[in-house]
Amino acid sequence: MTDLKELHFFSTPEHSCSYIKGYKAKTLFVDPQSNISATAFSQLSDLGFRRSGKHIYRPHCEHCQACISVRVPIQFFQPNKTQRRIYNKNKDLIVQKTIPRYTDEYFKLYSDYISLRHADGDMYPPNKEQFISFLVEGQQPCEFLEFYLDSKLIGIAVTDRLTKGLSATYTFFDPDPALQHRSLGTYAILWQIEECRKLNLEYLYMGYWVQSCRKMKYKIAYRPLEFLIDGQWILIRSQ
Known part of the structure; x- marks a missing residue:
């Protein structure tokens, strides 16, 4: 099994934020040459990482925490x-x-x-x-x-x-x-x-929610949601 401590990470230079107009963003990537097991990928997902093709990443902005990972706790969800x-x-x-x-x-x-x-x-x-x-x-x-x-x-x-x-x-x-x-x-x-x-299975992981981003508003319609805040998943029943 891949040990997360053995993984190498790379941070991008600042670039234009895709979610908030006028903001700058940085992204943290796992080395795409790493052999990441399914278990390690799951652990990274619990830490707020997402996958795009062969790239596993999460926001790494120094002065902004607007991107919040969210997941639906299946046990509690009621449409x-x-x-x-x-x-x-x-x-x-x-x-x-x-x-x-x-x-x-x-x-x-x-x-x-x-x-x-x-x-x-x-x-x-x-x-x-x-x-x-x-x-x-x-x-x-x-x-x-x-x-x-x-x-x-x-x-x-x-x-x-x-x-x-x-x-x-x-x-x-x-x-x-x-x-x-x-x-x-x-x-x-x-x-x-x-x-x-x-x-x-316990959760459906839905990626990032940004309060000010109109295109992400749909995610909070699935309630309750768990938000990853300061490294802890917190259940929020209403918004």
Whole structure:
């Protein structure tokens, strides 16, 4: 098993913050050449690290603590009325698990999603190399969850497997307005929460929440949440 004390870490120079306009950020990376076991990756996740392709990282800003790691404690989570409605509305979808890989079908779905939902972000314009380095590469246990309406692929949730839970790494879906009523992003999270229940896992890790970032507001809809504050996971039932 990998000993965390043996890992090497690298900090980036300051760069523009992706979450708060006008702020500068620094990022701490685990040496991508390290052979990190699934157990060690889970331990790093408990310390607030996330994965992007083969890179495992967390914010490392000197004068800002706005990025807070959050996870859903499965034992206590109860969907609200809106979430129950969304879950029931999508019961006709078929979900299949597969290994991370590149296909033209996947990339078209990803490209349409980025182009229409996140054209103002640093992932635009999407390209094949970006898709592979972000979602396919990496040595950690990971699955693509394919969401099908009849025989049409309409969404993919990229999910890492941890010792105590699942990590919702990224979700992209068909931005067709005709599917908007399904709230596919919400359904993907709810599906992963239910999958944790079936697998007797304790948590769904949801990455970082930044209070002032509009695009992250959706995360606090899943309550209660645990927030990683000063190295301790704290259960917060309301926000």
